[in-house]
Amino acid sequence: MTLLLSVTGFDPKRWRAALEAADGDRDIVLEPAHSADPAIEYAVVWKQPPGLLEGLPNLKAIFSLGAGVDHIFADKALPDVPVVRIVADDLTARMSEYVVWRVLDHFRRGRAYRTQQAQTIWHERLQPAAREITVGIMGFGELGRDAAGKLRALGFNVAGWSRTAKTAEGVETFAGEDGLNGFLAASDIVVVLLPLTAETRGIIDAGFLSRLKRRTPLGGPVLINAGRGGLQNEAAILEALEQDTLMEASLDVFNVEPLPADHPLWRHPRVFVTPHAAAVSDPDALAPAVMRQIAAHERGEPLRGVVDRTAGY
Missing domain, CATH: 3.40.50.720 (NAD(P)-binding Rossmann-like Domain)
Incomplete structure (x- = not known):
């Protein structure tokens, strides 16, 4: 299983290190090998480039690195897979x-x-x-x-x-x-x-x-x-x-x-x-929550915090 990490405004190295520390058996990449990369099954994002996720054929879920998800839905080419709010x-x-x-x-x-x-x-x-x-x-x-x-x-x-x-x-x-x-x-x-x-x-x-x-x-x-x-x-x-x-x-x-x-x-x-600092996303605290969700999902358990696309949250 390969996980795509795509963040804008955050330090991707810190998030990658935290995700690897939470589960070292998973491959974590900062960009797909190509636009239809079949290896990527999960995406962890914050303000991802528009269209980045559209062509990934085996994508199972998209996780937001924060409480909000409007940045994800700003992508008009978003694929029809579950979008998950961080729950931590x-x-x-x-x-x-x-x-x-x-x-x-x-x-x-x-x-x-x-x-x-x-x-x-x-x-x-x-x-x-x-x-x-x-x-x-x-x-x-x-x-x-x-x-x-x-x-x-x-x-x-x-x-x-x-x-x-x-x-x-x-x-x-x-x-x-x-x-x-x-x-x-x-x-x-x-x-x-x-x-x-x-x-x-x-x-x-x-x-x-x-x-x-x-x-x-x-x-x-x-x-x-x-x-x-x-x-x-x-x-x-x-x-x-x-x-x-x-x-x-x-x-x-x-x-x-x-x-x-x-x-x-x-x-x-x-x-x-204050400079959008009310609830800063801490990689060391949030990365384990994401990886636990992914592991549970692979065991067949339902995802927590799935966004209602009609409501927008």
Whole structure:
């Protein structure tokens, strides 16, 4: 069995070494021998070149080196084989760490205190309790549910929104367009962990931002986007900040990455920018998960995390 590793933006040598360490009996190549290479049975990819996988006659599955799969579906010549999201505790934990960090920073007045420090101002801010705050999580799959559990452990109320109805202990859940208004009305801090699909592209627009909860114990609503840049209209976010429809934002993802140096989000005093670093894919943690899936599949077991092509996630 030969495995094709095709990555853009990652170091292929690190990933190849990690995959070989996880299973040294498999041949791992960085490109096919030719466009119809019959030896390749599995592909592990991140932003693979368009058409690379189209002609591989014995390809059985495509694995994404990250939580998202929109980069795979950008290839219009994608063959009709299962596409698999990475399922690994490490990736889930890293995303939850980011969500908890940004929620706590906004909640505990991080921006205000950093400003005071720069101006040598000693002034204690009023601080609500966690039980007074509802964190709304958009995207209630494995990542969203894990983050919800950690936030609840800190005392926050949590609401969840998803495309289809889901339930979680201790969480008020909403679904579909009919549930979005209720979800936004309940949420003081909105965390976006949605996949990028035809239905979610541009969902964070002027209309969405206008529906955010106006009065919160923090003084206004907060937006945290660690999903995909294509979910947000950045001009609308800037306008909402200027109009005080939105109090603060933490953004890890953007429509153009790297975020251009002249983009106003870099310098906005109420925006916290990170460089798509919320949940970094660690080869040593994720490669074994991929290889375990492949071994299980070869034993006849079903793949975990297979993407619904119609839904896009």
